[in-house]
Amino acid sequence: MGIKERQERDREAVRRSILDAARELFVSEGYQNVSIRKIAERIEYSPAAIYGYFPSKDDIFFALAEEGFRLLGNPTDAATLGTVEPLDRIRAIFWGLYAFSRQHPQYFALMFVDRAVPRITREYERFTFVQDMKRHIVAQIQACIDAGSLPAALDPTVACRLLTMAVLGAAMTRLSDRLSRAENADELARDVLNVMLAGLQCGPPLQSTVVECPIDDVASHARVS
Amino acid sequence: MGIKERQERDREAVRRSILDAARELFVSEGYQNVSIRKIAERIEYSPAAIYGYFPSKDDIFFALAEEGFRLLGNPTDAATLGTVEPLDRIRAIFWGLYAFSRQHPQYFALMFVDRAVPRITREYERFTFVQDMKRHIVAQIQACIDAGSLPAALDPTVACRLLTMAVLGAAMTRLSDRLSRAENADELARDVLNVMLAGLQCGPPLQSTVVECPIDDVASHARVS
DNA sequence: TTGATATACTGAACACTGTTCAGATATAGT
DNA sequence: ACTATATCTGAACAGTGTTCAGTATATCAA
Numbered sequence: 001m002g003i004k005e006r007q008e009r010d011r012e013a014v015r016r017s018i019l020d021a022a023r024e025l026f027v028s029e030g031y032q033n034v035s036i037r038k039i040a041e042r043i044e045y046s047p048a049a050i051y052g053y054f055p056s057k058d059d060i061f062f063a064l065a066e067e068g069f070r071l072l073g074n075p076t077d078a079a080t081l082g083t084v085e086p087l088d089r090i091r092a093i094f095w096g097l098y099a100f101s102r103q104h105p106q107y108f109a110l111m112f113v114d115r116a117v118p119r120i121t122r123e124y125e126r127f128t129f130v131q132d133m134k135r136h137i138v139a140q141i142q143a144c145i146d147a148g149s150l151p152a153a154l155d156p157t158v159a160c161r162l163l164t165m166a167v168l169g170a171a172m173t174r175l176s177d178r179l180s181r182a183e184n185a186d187e188l189a190r191d192v193l194n195v196m197l198a199g200l201q202c203g204p205p206l207q208s209t210v211v212e213c214p215i216d217d218v219a220s221h222a223r224v225s
Numbered sequence: 226m227g228i229k230e231r232q233e234r235d236r237e238a239v240r241r242s243i244l245d246a247a248r249e250l251f252v253s254e255g256y257q258n259v260s261i262r263k264i265a266e267r268i269e270y271s272p273a274a275i276y277g278y279f280p281s282k283d284d285i286f287f288a289l290a291e292e293g294f295r296l297l298g299n300p301t302d303a304a305t306l307g308t309v310e311p312l313d314r315i316r317a318i319f320w321g322l323y324a325f326s327r328q329h330p331q332y333f334a335l336m337f338v339d340r341a342v343p344r345i346t347r348e349y350e351r352f353t354f355v356q357d358m359k360r361h362i363v364a365q366i367q368a369c370i371d372a373g374s375l376p377a378a379l380d381p382t383v384a385c386r387l388l389t390m391a392v393l394g395a396a397m398t399r400l401s402d403r404l405s406r407a408e409n410a411d412e413l414a415r416d417v418l419n420v421m422l423a424g425l426q427c428g429p430p431l432q433s434t435v436v437e438c439p440i441d442d443v444a445s446h447a448r449v450s
Numbered sequence: 451t452t453g454a455t456a457t458a459c460t461g462a463a464c465a466c467t468g469t470t471c472a473g474a475t476a477t478a479g480t
Numbered sequence: 481a482c483t484a485t486a487t488c489t490g491a492a493c494a495g496t497g498t499t500c501a502g503t504a505t506a507t508c509a510a
Contacts, residue, residue: 188386
């Protein structure tokens with residue numbers, strides 16, 4: 001009695017074909033230019049049929065974001081095996097993150113930058129890949145601390161976040177094509193990573209230097225002079 | 226014969242009211258939720274009337290982005306007057322950039338993150354404010370170098386870009402609400418800035434350390450395993 | 451084989467979106 | 481009063497995500 005199984009397999013096949021069509025359009029055209037009707041045309045179904053497999057367009061791209069994290073996960077793992085010097089491992093990991101933003105800019109934007117798919121923001125903690133990667137990176141940073149390559153006072157989780165933010169900033173700047181015409185974007189990304197690592201090595205005053213101008217939310221809706 | 230003048234004044238008034246309505250909707254609802262029809266309703270005109278003042282929706286938001294840069298410019302100037310220690314000035318300037326992303330998140334996203342308004346990317350060099358600010362910041366960094374607070378080997382324009390990327394990364398991370406639930410976002414932003422400044426002080430190896438895994442564009446359209 | 455039931459799919463519609471354009475309206479100059 | 485010019489509107493076009501009544505198809509029970 002394998003009928004139910006075959007039906008389920010068929011369903012899964014259609015589901016996958018939807019994701020395949022969505023991904024192809026998404027990678028080549030970007031999120032903005034993918035419509036339900038285009039996906040439907042590609043898989044030769046009616047637009048309404050798609051809603052039998054995904055409750056909304058957002059959920060299709062949530063699934064694609066999951067694929068993105070899977071895609072990012074592998075090179076990150078591979079990067080740790082190459083080098084011996086622990087600090088170079090960190091460098092390789094975060095350079096891998098930047099490289100990912102170059103190889104899969106659409107995925108990168110979907111995963112880290114765009115807010116066009118609310119579910120990605122809303123259920124971000126569901127991407128267990130991120131948690132795993134974070135843990136992995138934190139462990140590598142801890143290894144650096146143990147090896148004396150980074151100061152003992154450093155909180156590895158904080159360091160992980162700082163490095164991530166800086167590298168994402170470099171990647172995003174290239175992606176949004178502002179503040180630097182893209183020729184030397186790679187060198188700048190490499191530099192920002194190196195400077196961050198150097199700064200972490202120097203034993204930074206992580207809790208010193210009270211900043212002068214605090215954030216006052218008063219002028220939040222101020223008019224332009 | 227001030228008729229032509231009065232007509233022109235009227236035109237300008239309507240133009241401004243369009244921008245005002247657009248800004249109000251934009252600041253409170255975000256770019257995605259501003260439609261021509263909503264703007265039209267707010268100023269009690271027909272939707273089509275707007276196209277007598279702006280050739281497209283993009284151009285309205287291009288104008289708003291200009292306002293954003295004006296808005297960002299002033300506090301940046303003010304920050305330089307406060308402190309005496311040159312390095313603290315740099316810190317204050319870039320902290321001002323982060324503070325701007327908190328006070329005017331919609332403006333910030335429009336100016337630096339979103340790619341929904343192609344004209345902002347396409348004609349980015351038209352924002353002369355950015356050029357002026359950049360020059361101003363570079364001069365301040367040069368002052369740091371002259372005062373011995375930063376190493377002489379440092380290229381001030383590169384340093385400016387690196388700091389900008391890192392701070393934008395911190396701001397964007399908070400904005401897209403990923404990688405750190407927003408409670409301690411301010412501290413992280415402060416830290417990333419401090420670490421970058423520390424790294425720049427340490428005399429970073431800006432051209433050393435060839436990174437292991439280069440970017441190969443081959444797998445650009447790779448499928449998920 | 452027949453009838454009942456569940457599933458899958460479609461066509462049409464709804465309420466939106468940015469944008470265009472012919473025509474109406476009102477003002478200015480002669 | 482008549483023309484000319486500028487301005488605004490209503491309607492429409494092509495597109496979007498999404499819903500739903502209805503149809504076709506396939507499975508199961510008799």
